[in-house]
Amino acid sequence: MLRAASRLSSHRAARAILTESSSTSSASALLFSKSAPLTSTSSSTAVIRSFSTLHDISAVDITSDSRIYAGDVPLPLTTDCTIFEADDVPTGKYPVFRVMDENGVIRDSSKGPEYIDPNLTEEHAVKMFRTMARLNVMDNIFLNAQRQGRISFYMSSQGEEAVHIGSASALDNKDVIFAQYRETGVLMWRGFTMSQFADQCFSNSGDLGKGRQMPVHYGSRALNFHTISSPLTTQLPQAAGSAYAMKMEALRNGKDRAEGVTVCYFGDGAASEGDFHAAMNIAATMNCPIIFFCRNNGFAISTPVADQYRGDGIASRAKGYGMASIRVDGNDLFAVNAATARAKELALSENRPVLIETMSYRVGHHSTSDDSTRYRSTEEIKKWDTEDNPIDRFRRYCETRGWLDEETVQTIRDEEKINVLQALESAEKKGPPELSTMFDDVYKEKTPELERQEAKLLEHVAKYPERYSGPI
């Protein structure tokens, strides 16, 4: 049926991205943004760097026992991976669990093996690094592709790579994921291919979602990753239902432990929606084996956490629901991994929910429809990106172990860049799905009325082929 002509010569496009020359584009759709359309989104390029070189962080006080995270409030740090029961949450500010400092040094070496898998191999560590690198490279290239008008929209994960890979690497594919939209790295870790990412963003015939949703609304049945929807927080009560289904399935099979845990990701802004309360309460009362995973990155589009809540972040709310919880340094891959692994074990062995709050910072804009320098300073962004870069932090650790060096990092970066560009080029060549698929999957079986509407549309299109041919 209808096939889109390629928008740009793919070679030319690839070259444009390789040289990182961003052509001006007018295609920045005002979707997700509540503010006026942007005339330029170029400011980010100056701020967000590639991870290829380590930054000097000698100015950072790595010995301090407290740190400023979202909300500009100093929070106590702890090296204890304690999931607090509702009745045992410490008084004062909720502490932040971390394993390694900004320098990639294990804070309490006596506890190292307890928090870092003693069997952690070079191969596994490098795989984690490579996945973070791939995510970062893909983000930068897809952002450029959006600026060039090749894809309509994009949302990146800069600054939150360790949250994604740290948690995903503590899970396996039997665990069920409900995500918000900025958990691309989780899906990447589970095995979503570069082509699958690119095909979704191009809404082409290879998209598992059949071209029906905006870019970054990924989903994969094979990888137990529920398809993302734009409305915020709706996935939380659903995830509680999913966890209950897993628990009930185990019970029917005479087991007291579900096959997998349900993990539900969401942001600090999403936690203000009514569905947050609905989900916490029903998961707690129904004893659902679930991890509610809040990525507190400081911002909901432009709204800082100071305008989002007056309490001590999100983890503190668990107490009110009678739920166990832990707050974690989100830029510390090991801490995120250890907390997730421990929460999973608790949720599955005791059939109850756990709330994790990771503290990090959204280094990128909310989306390609956003220019975050309108509401936060370039200096602030740069400071986070430089002084507490999650990829850097993990890299420093790996370099100390002799698992990575500058040359290896460069090689990984180059390889991943080629992979992304190839996927992009190939995705761009595929046309859109067949028009007739537009009427599929509304219901399992097409209704007579849908058949009638489909026939009418196809007849109309056949009457005016020129209007409806070419790029969609």
Added chain:
Amino acid sequence: MSLRAARLLTPRNVGRLSRSSPSKIHAPSTPQLISSFSTAEPETTGTTRMNLFTAINEGMRTAMQTDPTAITFGEDVAFGGVFRCSVGLREEFGSSRVFNTPLCEQGIAGFGIGYAAMGGTAIAEIQFADYIFPAFDQLVNEAAKFRYRSGNQWNCGGLTVRTPCGAVGHGGHYHSQSPEAYFTHTPGLKVVMPRGPVDAKGLLLASIRSPDPVIFMEPKVLYRAAVDDVPDEDYEVELGKGEIMRSGTDVTIVGWGGQLRVLEKACDLAEQNGISCELIDLKTLAPWDIELVTESVMKTGKLVVSHEAPLTGGFAAEISSTIQEECFLSLEAPVQRVCGADTPFPLVFEKFYVPDDLKNFEAIKKVMNY
């Protein structure tokens, strides 16, 4: 199902029913079997005489007996529900399959979607249709689009949301509404409303087993008032199919749910005046049986559609519009909509608000005399 085509879609005699004595909203008293609304002939295979809430209860029991993944839940469901629809289920199936939820409609809907998305059968109860709106986002943006947005990788077809609707005489703004049109406007949802116990059991079983999410609206005025001989066996009434309740030649009357007993009376009045009415029960509003109504109007040339929900944007508008497109040259009079007024449900004026038999009788005469 053997019963589906053979018996349940054939016209059946409908008994008389007094409009008085609507059930109390909370803690209803002992059932009063006023009279039979739909009087199916007793089956040789076995029937039990029961009211609508018992038929719903039977439907859920059958669903849970035949599907080990089926659960039923909602506010006050554990003790049997405020309308007694889930009575005895907890005792039979246990507290992990029949349970109370916190008082939170969006949570109930979302939980049901997630349970269904993992392959389970979720029968959720929203205690009153008037209170379904906190769950509107979950139903309209999530349940309805779950299959489509994932490219058919995921679906929540195992979800059925049961909810009592309609006027009972003293419900006021918030215990009277019939919000079906909000949901018929949402591709991906099926919307069903039974008119009596036999259909209630069969349509509910079909809804629960449907591969699509269903909003199942129960006319609460009929919970105790409508009595049928309900087949004991496991049967389904096909979704998307209407039924000609009485055949006629002069005018087509279309309704659903509790409104049909009003339309029965209007038809009686009309027939006493020599007007032959063809009364159609749509049963399913999304997708609705366009063919059945079209064929009837082709024959009669006249159409009256009636529902309790407000006129503007109500489902009668959809039917009216479709029929003028499909039957333009057959129509002998403008299609009449006899509906609730475009006001909130006015407690003390309910008698004036509702589209009663007289208002329908007037509409029938109007199309006849046009």
